[in-house]
Amino acid sequence: MTHKIIQDSQSGPTVCGLFSGIGGLELGFHLNGFHSQLLCEIDPVASHVLKVRFPGIELVSDVRDVSSLRNADVLCAGFPCQNLSSSGNKIGISGTQSSLVDEIFRLLESNHPKWVVIENVRFMLHLNQGEAMRRIVDNFEQLGYNWAYRVIDSQSFGVPQRRHRVYFIASRTEDPRNVILSDDSIRPEALKDLTIEEPIGFYWTEGAYAAGLNRNAIPPLKAGSTIGIPSPPAICFPDGLVGTPDIRDAERVQGFHENWTKPAEEVAKPSIRWRLLGNSVTVNVSEWIAQKILRPIPYDASKDRPLDKKWPMAAWSIDKQRHESFSSDWPFNSRMAQISDFLRHPIKPLSVRATNGFLSRAYKGNLKYPKGFLEILSNHSGSK
Known part of the structure; x- marks a missing residue:
């Protein structure tokens, strides 16, 4: 089987992917009826995989060469983690690779997707006293976005891999809490x-x-x-x-x-x-995010409290009012794989x-x- 992404029509919501890797985020959205407008990946081997798996979709190598998000409904961006990972060089968000997150904000100044989806390693919540998160949320708030993030373990989605990653959702017009925070369960x-x-x-x-x-x-x-x-x-x-x-x-x-x-x-x-x-990104989690964007579930924030200095496992900001969320890393009580x-x-x-x-x-x-x-x-x- 070739497993190529075949887009039968251009109707329906659209996605642009930056730092696409092998297309984990984009594949999850495709499986929910979204259509990819643009992919961007500088690694030549990952880029080759994208060419084969997403044939006919515009593919740009360098994110700095992207000037338009093609009026996409969703921007996906798993920006480089090499400077943020616990197994990386730990330079932080100012490192030559992870600082490319600023290209997202450059594009958002003149492009306005309804949703922005970012994924990265959990360690960035703690590295250099959370410097990366401060830079990310400050920029989103300056651009008029509400945001919510949550550390999620892939195991909750029925795969036998303990994988904690930060999933960050932002929107200028919608409530991101209803996407990323509103399903919750208890770790077995x-x-x-x-x-x-x-x-x-x-x-x-x-x-x-x-x-x-x-x-x-x-x-x-x-x-x-x-x-x-x-x-x-x-x-x-x-x-x-x-x-x-x-x-x-x-x-x-x-x-x-x-x-x-x-x-x-x-x-x-x-x-x-x-x-x-x-x-890459666990496709199962990406599928869930795409489903929640299409069918959001109201989030109950009644027990949440104002955000302290440290970045917790989950948090949100509406109109620049930041709060800690008590949503766990385990959205579903699914059968243990x-x-x-x-x-x-x-x-x-x-x-x-x-x-x-x-x-x-x-x-x-x-x-x-x-x-x-x-x-x-x-x-x-x-x-x-």
């Missing part, structure tokens, strides 16, 4: 339990100070690692198998069709597909070298691991 208590009786996802590239341990789910797919390469997370199974998932299974965990990133192999090494996925249900292709056993590297870091660090977890890895590597 079962997520807190970790035993070797069920699969445990973890980062094999780490181990000393962090490992991303997850019960029946993988940690967030990411673009890089502590060893400097884009790589899949690992899974430790109760039967002693330790390995990494197939890229096609990981694509479905991120909400894409299987082989969505396959075109990347036409212009780069196959391993780069992991970086593309790590930089099991990582085993997503594994249609064989697991690639983790190499002895990779396993021993993790074990070495784990034994030197101060992390606590589930009873028997390190023993399974030791048996897998043959060191026991």
Whole structure:
């Protein structure tokens, strides 16, 4: 299957995408009847994927060359996170890549979409005392926008990946709270339990100070690692198998069709597909946002309080009056997805070298691991 985006007509609401990556935000909107007017992506490999998956749609490389949003109803922009991520260089919003968020405000001075949707890493709420969020919300308010944001875990949407991201919605004419804040549930208590009786996802590239341990789910797919390469997370199974998932299974965990990133192999090494996925947006969350824009649900703000100095997990501003929201990171009480249900292709056993590297870091660090977890890895590597 080619999985191309086919737009049968130009009727209906429209979308422009900046910093589109492989089209996670845009795909979610397309699945709800929106039509893409423009895509913008400077990475040549991601851009090639967009050309194949969104044929016939105008594609611009450099966001600084975009002068018009084509009267789109929605602007989507997952601006670069390299300077904001906890695994990045932590320079902050003034870094050469993440500062490109200012291009959004340049365009909004003369273009007025009904909605603006931004996605980025949770760490930006805390880095440099929340400098990035201050810059973003100050600019939106100066341009006359109301806004609301919320940290959301992709697991709430039925995928076995614990992935917390900030989703920020702004509008000059509508109430963004009714889009991003008005569905809410409670995180299942079962997520807190970790035993070797069920699969445990973890980062094999780490181990000393962090490992991303997850019960029946993988940690967030990411673009890089502590060893400097884009790589899949690992899974430790109760039967002693330790390995990494197939890229096609990981694509479905991120909400894409299987082989969505396959075109990347036409212009780069196959391993780069992991970086593309790590930089992308969970399509399931994007679908929900598109649905809520079409059919907003009134938000009850009666328990909210004025915003303090720190940026909370969720907040909003109407007429420049900022408040903290108590909406959780878990919009839906959906059935917990099991990582085993997503594994249609064989697991690639983790190499002895990779396993021993993790074990070495784990034994030197101060992390606590589930009873028997390190023993399974030791048996897998043959060191026991």
